[in-house]
Amino acid sequence: MKFFSTLPYGHYFVAMVMCVAGVLIANVLGRLVEQLLEKRVNAQLRMVLGKSVRFVIVLIALLCALSHLQINLTALLGAAGIMGVAVGFASQTSLSNVICGLFLILERPFKIGDIIDIDGTLGVVDSIDFLSTFIRAFDNRLIRIPNETMMKAKITNITSFPIRRADLPVSVAYSEDPARVMQLLRDTCNANPACLVEPEPLIIFAGLGKTSLDFTVCVWIDRTQFLAVKNSLLCEIKAAFDREKISPAYPPVVAHVNPDEFEFLRRRAP
Amino acid sequence: MMWGKVAEDCEGRLGELVFWLRKMQGGWRIGWIYAEKDEVPEMTADAVLWRRFAMPEVGIRLTPVMPDTPIVLRPAAPLTIFPGHTEKVYVSVPVVLRVESDEPVPFVLCELATRRLSLSWFGRDTKEGRMCYALKTRAREMCPSVEEPDALCRAICPLEVVNASREARAFERFCLHAPRMNIFRDSRGLLWSNRSRVTYRGAAAREEAFLDPNAPDESLPSECIAWAREAPGGNGLPGILNFFA
Numbered sequence: 001m002k003f004f005s006t007l008p009y010g011h012y013f014v015a016m017v018m019c020v021a022g023v024l025i026a027n028v029l030g031r032l033v034e035q036l037l038e039k040r041v042n043a044q045l046r047m048v049l050g051k052s053v054r055f056v057i058v059l060i061a062l063l064c065a066l067s068h069l070q071i072n073l074t075a076l077l078g079a080a081g082i083m084g085v086a087v088g089f090a091s092q093t094s095l096s097n098v099i100c101g102l103f104l105i106l107e108r109p110f111k112i113g114d115i116i117d118i119d120g121t122l123g124v125v126d127s128i129d130f131l132s133t134f135i136r137a138f139d140n141r142l143i144r145i146p147n148e149t150m151m152k153a154k155i156t157n158i159t160s161f162p163i164r165r166a167d168l169p170v171s172v173a174y175s176e177d178p179a180r181v182m183q184l185l186r187d188t189c190n191a192n193p194a195c196l197v198e199p200e201p202l203i204i205f206a207g208l209g210k211t212s213l214d215f216t217v218c219v220w221i222d223r224t225q226f227l228a229v230k231n232s233l234l235c236e237i238k239a240a241f242d243r244e245k246i247s248p249a250y251p252p253v254v255a256h257v258n259p260d261e262f263e264f265l266r267r268r269a270p
Numbered sequence: 271m272m273w274g275k276v277a278e279d280c281e282g283r284l285g286e287l288v289f290w291l292r293k294m295q296g297g298w299r300i301g302w303i304y305a306e307k308d309e310v311p312e313m314t315a316d317a318v319l320w321r322r323f324a325m326p327e328v329g330i331r332l333t334p335v336m337p338d339t340p341i342v343l344r345p346a347a348p349l350t351i352f353p354g355h356t357e358k359v360y361v362s363v364p365v366v367l368r369v370e371s372d373e374p375v376p377f378v379l380c381e382l383a384t385r386r387l388s389l390s391w392f393g394r395d396t397k398e399g400r401m402c403y404a405l406k407t408r409a410r411e412m413c414p415s416v417e418e419p420d421a422l423c424r425a426i427c428p429l430e431v432v433n434a435s436r437e438a439r440a441f442e443r444f445c446l447h448a449p450r451m452n453i454f455r456d457s458r459g460l461l462w463s464n465r466s467r468v469t470y471r472g473a474a475a476r477e478e479a480f481l482d483p484n485a486p487d488e489s490l491p492s493e494c495i496a497w498a499r500e501a502p503g504g505n506g507l508p509g510i511l512n513f514f515a
């Protein structure tokens with residue numbers, strides 16, 4: 001109480017003004033930095049730099065205010081150093097996440113808005129923060145993944161390139177002519193305007209299955225229409241098979257009848 | 271021909287596109303369907319796509335415009351040109367029907383392709399390049415005549431290919447930068463686009479492309495009825511990775 005009573009009230013007012021002004025200046029400068037870097041760096045790095053500028057200015061303002069209140073900063077910083085060691089031990093994971101977050105931002109394996117698959121979790125990148133990355137799944141769940149986990153995980157960026165290839169497995173009965181089936185599949189791909197002419201569709205005779213002739217239809221599609229075209233193409237292939245009377249592959253069921261048992265059953269029948 | 275102002279109900283067919291324009295109280299309704307050649311489509315509620323536009327009591331205007339995306343042209347037979355030789359070919363590109371309000375300020379209501387072109391990727395690999403339309407062409411030496419089917423809904427593009435290299439070169443495809451081309455109409459009603467000239471100087475050198483801003487000589491006298499979607503941007507055609515392939 002003695003400490004607070006030794007200074008005139010004006011000092012407290014000035015210190016408060018310093019803090020408020022610091023916060024205001026930090027916000028203005030942070031926003032200015034983000035605007036200046038808008039076309040030069042990506043959104044994540046811009047956000048990190050903006051936040052860093054804000055943090056530094058607020059810290060400086062706070063130290064100035066404390067100094068104005070005649071608080072011994074050397075002692076405070078010494079105490080902060082000891083505290084820092086303790087906090088450092090306690091916040092190893094958080095620090096690791098922050099550093100991993102910076103690496104993710106600099107390496108740019110994905111950006112906000114990309115669709116990524118991370119160890120089976122599929123969704124749109126919602127934000128990349130200091131500690132974690134948020135993924136919005138397609139069923140509208142928000143998934144938080146620590147940046148350290150992101151760094152270690154195998155990430156597949158589905159929307160990195162403008163076009164994608166869809167591989168569609170198709171099977172028909174053994175009685176069908178493979179050359180005719182392949183031609184029909186090629187014609188069906190060519191008739192769909194959304195299947196890219198180039199790279200041209202690839203029809204692969206994948207093999208002689210146990211019960212079917214197996215083919216793989218590889219078509220290139222604009223990534224923004226991927227699912228719609230994949231669905232429509234499968235419907236068109238089915239329609240073409242129906243029209244041309246191509247039999248689908250049914251697994252054959254062979255029943256072996258023991259003649260002795262058959263005779264026994266026949267005798268018992270009324 | 272149906273290009274120009276429309277004040278009352280009308281319907282028509284341009285290539286694969288069959289369309290209906292219906293004037294209503296306080297606007298227009300535009301319906302369309304795509305049908306194969308010689309096929310008579312049925313105007314059923316399910317089949318026809320309709321769009322309604324609430325707008326002042328003004329007429330509408332039908333204008334042919336070039337497609338909004340570059341077109342990769344593939345000659346039916348690869349064209350081999352000897353060194354030092356220039357070949358002039360005519361390719362015809364299906365135009366897009368633009369429906370816009372007439373007055374006071376032209377406002378685009380919709381654009382309908384007269385033929386649904388397939389998409390194609392044009393680039394060195396699947397990482398870099400751009401999406402284009404694909405079109406097979408006969409790349410004829412003779413100028414198309416007005417009697418040909420769909421002649422009035424296709425824009426004829428004269429294309430000069432100069433082989434300035436030291437070796438004979440087979441050209442399998444060309445990329446035509448359609449959004450930068452105007453449309454001209456000649457006295458017979460045929461549609462024309464700007465003359466293009468591309469010069470090949472060898473595998474190591476970059477191709478030179480030139481787009482003549484004026485109407486081609488073959489079309490004269492003609493009038494420009496639709497301006498290019500994009501500014502020409504000089505004689506070169508940046509944005510095209512490889513003009514030839």
